Amino acid sequence: LSFVCWFVAEFLYGYYDGVLGIAAYPSVPDVFYLLGYLFLFLFLGFINKLYKIELGFIMSTLVTFSLFVFYVLYISIFIFEIYSFGGNPIDLTLLFVYPIFDLFLVVGAVIFYFRGKNISIDKGYNFWIFVSTAVFCFFIADLVFGYNDLFAFLENVTQLDILYNVGYLLFGVAFITKIKYSKKKTALINM
Numbered sequence: 001l002s003f004v005c006w007f008v009a010e011f012l013y014g015y016y017d018g019v020l021g022i023a024a025y026p027s028v029p030d031v032f033y034l035l036g037y038l039f040l041f042l043f044l045g046f047i048n049k050l051y052k053i054e055l056g057f058i059m060s061t062l063v064t065f066s067l068f069v070f071y072v073l074y075i076s077i078f079i080f081e082i083y084s085f086g087g088n089p090i091d092l093t094l095l096f097v098y099p100i101f102d103l104f105l106v107v108g109a110v111i112f113y114f115r116g117k118n119i120s121i122d123k124g125y126n127f128w129i130f131v132s133t134a135v136f137c138f139f140i141a142d143l144v145f146g147y148n149d150l151f152a153f154l155e156n157v158t159q160l161d162i163l164y165n166v167g168y169l170l171f172g173v174a175f176i177t178k179i180k181y182s183k184k185k186t187a188l189i190n191m
Contacts, residue, residue, distance in 0.1 A: 002043065003171070005036035025149075026090045037101045044108045051115045061111065065103050070096065095146040102139035106132050127177040134170035137163045 009032035016024035109132035116125025141163035148154050 001039040002036040005032045005039060006168075009033045009036065025145075026088075026094055030094060034097070034101075037105075040105060044105070044112070047112065051112055051119070061107055062104055065107050066100050069100050069103050091149060095149065098142035099139055099146065102135050102142055105135040106139060109135060127174040127181070130170045130174035130177060134167040134174065137167035137170065141167070
């Protein structure tokens, strides 16, 4: 469901930006992007039933990382006096939301990688490396796009879409890796 939402968001973003020539940020595609994150968080919650990571550990890690990211964003925006932000409150909210959601997913994927490494007898946990790297690419892209919204330090940011493309490719590699190990496990069970 996450990838369906993100596919619809990318299609709408391209339609708004390329065909209609309207600014696609913030707009309807952002609703689909955020729904994609929601479904991915639900997936991680479901997977945690298998991995059985203590909820207190997950919450303390997420709170620590979110406070760190929020602090960095807050310092750079409000302490460096970017109070003349030209966008609306939704722009500013999305500037904070996307990188924080990305970091939540990176941290979750890294935690699941190490937990999977401890409990797995095969290498079925390796796909988490690709998931965390993919989301880290999203994090860098969202951070650069957000800061460029504030500071306008880059003329043409569309070249940075390569980070999103690399992230989606890494998600594809993660799925292929997961399918590969799932087929091996199924073959061993059937023997």
